[in-house]
Amino acid sequence: xxxxxxxxxxxxxxxxxxxxxxxxxxxxxxxxxxxxxxxxxxxxxxxxxxxxxxxxxxxxxxxxxxxxxxxxxxxxxxxxxxxxxxxxxxxxxxxxxxxxxxxxxxxxxxxxxxxxxxxxxxxxxxxxxxxxxxxxxxxxxxxxxxxxxxxxxxxxxxxxxxxxxxxxxxxxxxxxxxxxxxxxxxxxxxxxxxxxxxxxxxxxxxxxxxxxxxxxxxxxxxxxxxxxxxxxxxxxxxxxxxxxxxxxxxxxxxxxxxxxxxxxxxxxxxxxxxxxxxxxxxxxxxxxxxxxxxxxxxxxxxxxxxxxxxxxxxxxxxxxxxxxxxxxxxxxxxxxxxx
Amino acid sequence: xxxxxxxxxxxxxxxxxxxxxxxxxxxxxxxxxxxxxxxxxxxxxxxxxxxxxxxxxxxxxxxxxxxxxxxxxxxxxxxxxxxxxxxxxxxxxxxxxxxxxxxxxxxxxxxxxxxxxxxxxxxxxxxxxxxxxxxxxxxxxxxxxxxxxxxxxxxxxxxxxxxxxxxxxxxxxxxxxxxxxxxxxxxxxxxxxxxxxxxxxxxxxxxxxxxxxxxxxxxxxxxxxxxxxxxxxxxxxxxxxxxxxxxxxxxxxxxxxxxxxxxxxxxxxxxxxxxxxxxxxxxxxxxxxxxxxxxxxxxxxxxxxxxxxxxxxxxxxxxxxxxxxxxxxxxxxxxxxxx
Numbered sequence: 001x002x003x004x005x006x007x008x009x010x011x012x013x014x015x016x017x018x019x020x021x022x023x024x025x026x027x028x029x030x031x032x033x034x035x036x037x038x039x040x041x042x043x044x045x046x047x048x049x050x051x052x053x054x055x056x057x058x059x060x061x062x063x064x065x066x067x068x069x070x071x072x073x074x075x076x077x078x079x080x081x082x083x084x085x086x087x088x089x090x091x092x093x094x095x096x097x098x099x100x101x102x103x104x105x106x107x108x109x110x111x112x113x114x115x116x117x118x119x120x121x122x123x124x125x126x127x128x129x130x131x132x133x134x135x136x137x138x139x140x141x142x143x144x145x146x147x148x149x150x151x152x153x154x155x156x157x158x159x160x161x162x163x164x165x166x167x168x169x170x171x172x173x174x175x176x177x178x179x180x181x182x183x184x185x186x187x188x189x190x191x192x193x194x195x196x197x198x199x200x201x202x203x204x205x206x207x208x209x210x211x212x213x214x215x216x217x218x219x220x221x222x223x224x225x226x227x228x229x230x231x232x233x234x235x236x237x238x239x240x241x242x243x244x245x246x247x248x249x250x251x252x253x254x255x256x257x258x259x260x261x262x263x264x265x266x267x268x269x270x271x272x273x274x275x276x277x278x279x280x281x282x283x284x285x286x287x288x289x290x291x292x293x294x295x296x297x298x299x300x301x302x303x304x305x306x307x308x309x310x311x312x313x314x315x316x317x318x319x320x321x322x323x324x325x326x327x328x329x330x331x332x333x334x335x336x337x338x339x
Numbered sequence: 340x341x342x343x344x345x346x347x348x349x350x351x352x353x354x355x356x357x358x359x360x361x362x363x364x365x366x367x368x369x370x371x372x373x374x375x376x377x378x379x380x381x382x383x384x385x386x387x388x389x390x391x392x393x394x395x396x397x398x399x400x401x402x403x404x405x406x407x408x409x410x411x412x413x414x415x416x417x418x419x420x421x422x423x424x425x426x427x428x429x430x431x432x433x434x435x436x437x438x439x440x441x442x443x444x445x446x447x448x449x450x451x452x453x454x455x456x457x458x459x460x461x462x463x464x465x466x467x468x469x470x471x472x473x474x475x476x477x478x479x480x481x482x483x484x485x486x487x488x489x490x491x492x493x494x495x496x497x498x499x500x501x502x503x504x505x506x507x508x509x510x511x512x513x514x515x516x517x518x519x520x521x522x523x524x525x526x527x528x529x530x531x532x533x534x535x536x537x538x539x540x541x542x543x544x545x546x547x548x549x550x551x552x553x554x555x556x557x558x559x560x561x562x563x564x565x566x567x568x569x570x571x572x573x574x575x576x577x578x579x580x581x582x583x584x585x586x587x588x589x590x591x592x593x594x595x596x597x598x599x600x601x602x603x604x605x606x607x608x609x610x611x612x613x614x615x616x617x618x619x620x621x622x623x624x625x626x627x628x629x630x631x632x633x634x635x636x637x638x639x640x641x642x643x644x645x646x647x648x649x650x651x652x653x654x655x656x657x658x659x660x661x662x663x664x665x666x667x668x669x670x671x672x673x674x675x676x677x678x
Contacts, residue, residue, distance in 0.1 A: 102667025
């Protein structure tokens with residue numbers, strides 16, 4: 001596990017030292033795949049996932065015995081502007097629901113035997129309202145990133161990354177607008193279910209926040225500090241630590257994707273160890289995945305957050321690894337190859 | 340379990356007595372769903388699947404503790420025309436591979452704890468070459484349907500339906516052309532990997548077979564007899580028996596879909612207890628799912644058959660049932676509703 005970083009400067013410096021792909025492991029996976037008892041390519045993306053897992057775990061065969069799902073929860077000053085269908089108190093209530101095992105992600109983690117970790121991040125102290133001020137100080141942002149890094153511990157072999165935070169699709173939209181430009185409407189959607197005048201208000205908030213903080217001197221980490229939130233910063237840390245620790249990552253929906261985009265905007269190779277678990281119906285997510293060059297694994301009309309889509313996609317990684325490792329070769333099974 | 344039918348007439352007669360949806364169970368599912376701790380609709384298709392499972396199991400809450408994956412294997416006279424990249428001997432070799440646990444479907448069944456059953460159907464005796472003659476006699480076809488029915492036993496709560504049979508994408512294409520019309524090229528694809536002149540030859544075979552057998556007097560069961568194969572007839576039986584036994588069905592790829600299409604062409608409501616587990620890259624499958632009005636659950640570029648896509652999709656049904664049954668309500672969890 002990387003040492004908790006003390007400043008944004010140190011975290012920026014880490015970006016110059018990202019481990020690259022283990023091409024030897026990836027090649028070994030491709031070679032074995034070609035001998036397994038099926039027509040070449042017949043398992044489609046499962047074959048790609050097996051090679052990708054090998055490449056980023058840096059070993060062949062890849063393994064997936066200890067997946068972890070992480071949910072970072074935080075509150076946002078901007079939620080006071082009525083940008084969500086739910087009151088901010090729901091963040092803490094849902095954290096309690098996670099602890100009690102009553103949320104969707106609990107059932108999904110139980111089903112696929114993923115280790116669920118929920119991280120409460122100062123729920124009683126929302127970040128500053130991004131329309132008026134930067135969300136976090138430098139120290140707060142760096143601390144949140146370092147906190148997120150601690151979610152990656154030895155022995156984990158895949159990480160599903162998600163969040164909970166009333167108001168955070170507003171923050172994510174503002175961050176995407178800051179990072180990639182466009183119009184507020186491109187990135188702003190209903191979130192938990194805001195429509196009509198509420199959605200118009202949400203768009204105006206996103207536009208105002210991005211206009212205030214998107215300055216020529218603001219690099220992606222500075223935009224994260226100004227427009228993001230504690231859970232987004234923690235997700236940045238978790239994704240970064242996973243890269244350092246050779247742990248492949250499954251990204252959840254729009255908010256997790258917006259956090260990941262901070263790394264992508266800094267270095268497009270920084271997300272090569274990540275897959276998009278699903279595409280959410282939050283409209284900005286489709287656009288964001290296009291920007292990140294990620295094809296989602298699942299498209300099930302979900303928009304819940306709390307790492308639910310990413311956790312479900314862990315099943316596909318498990319399937320890929322199970323087929324790759326467990327199938328017989330043509331020679332072992334005595335099956336004739338193509339004639 | 341329905342009694343094995345003795346004739347195609349008796350099977351046709353069954354079609355008039357298909358159990359309908361249990362709307363009470365479906366309504367109970369929709370009601371509970373609206374109280375669970377998430378924004379309404381936020382689990383997308385998982386919510387639809389939970390209600391669909393309740394509707395077709397005829398109980399609320401739905402359960403999925405004993406899924407079964409069935410793979411019917413058979414050989415085809417038409418395979419002698421070189422329509423596959425693999426020799427017909429591979430069908431029996433792959434059945435042995437299933438028995439030994441070395442195929443993709445073995446790993447997938449193990450991962451999601453599905454009961455795998457493999458049914459060898461006279462592998463040493465291929466059906467007649469459909470270019471020259473009907474594939475099966477009336478008695479053979481009826482027996483194969485009845486055999487497939489026996490795969491549905493008490494206690495099973497979902498059924499993934501698939502097949503193995505060198506040459507059977509040719510047969511499936513001919514059957515689709517017989518049932519729905521169009522051009523041979525609309526329904527004929529590479530299968531295990533036939534391209535170029537081989538694919539042209541495969542299209543010509545499909546066109547010739549359909550031209551021979553598609554007569555105005557041939558109803559869908561008669562087209563199954565003339566253009567199908569033993570494993571397709573068995574899948575028809577399994578799907579039908581599942582309907583009678585209140586067991587929701589997950590269809591695998593193009594060949595399983597072609598078998599299901601026989602029932603659909605007889606009565607469009609006959610597949611309401613079925614979902615499409617995935618869409619295969621076999622090009623006819625997309626067209627077929629459109630005809631059947633089925634939106635696939637997964638789109639992973641798979642084209643293996645052997646119920647691999649359907650088995651993988653069972654995970655989504657399990658997830659849907661787990662979330663529906665296990666999540667806390669807003670009242671139970673003390674979570675505020677939309678404000």
